[in-house]
Amino acid sequence: ETGVTQSPTHLIKTRGQQVTLRCSSQSGHNTVSWYQQALGQGPQFIFQYYREEENGRGNFPPRFSGLQFPNYSSELNVNALELDDSALYLCASSSPGQGRETQYFGPGTRLLVL
């Protein structure tokens, strides 16, 4: 069984730029959730995608957007980057509705905004 993978592992951007992060879900999982983990904090829910539609969103501005593809992989896009966007971005896959709501996390993408 293939686990959750994310790319790239590290990224450095400057303020105002745009970034795209990628996630491949664990095989058999149709739902991807994205989380932001600032240094020294627990992860915070950004949004979730289920069957290519946004299924719920946390307290993040619209410049955080996403996509899910037919193979259930997903992208997180952040526009107009701010210094506070520097964080570890984690994606997690799951397959709710089948008694398997547990979310399995990828290794994360560490984003630094200068």
Add this chain to the structure above:
Amino acid sequence: GEDVEQSLFLSVREGDSSVINCTYTDSSSTYLYWYKQEPGAGLQLLTYIFSNMDMKQDQRLTVLLNKKDKHLSLRIADTQTGDSAIYFCAETDGGATNKLIFGTGTLLAVQP
């Protein structure tokens, strides 16, 4: 509102037991989780407990759930230096997404 609280730091000697505590607020959580995060890494699922259970044991790990007090604990028996990491407790919000709500994490330092 939704909130999960954990103590920030725990130091134990190798071979001792570690107990990491957590309190949560959302009584509608179906599952409660423990995740482990090693330096620079993602989150590794350690174990979870269904909300109608009081206890779950999985090898060296024991999870205790006191639903009345909304208190969750993780006991690690025979703690090893490889157990040094940050441990996060998480509840689900009980909504459509079952989003995870994490505490700030407990740093476990195991002294040889």
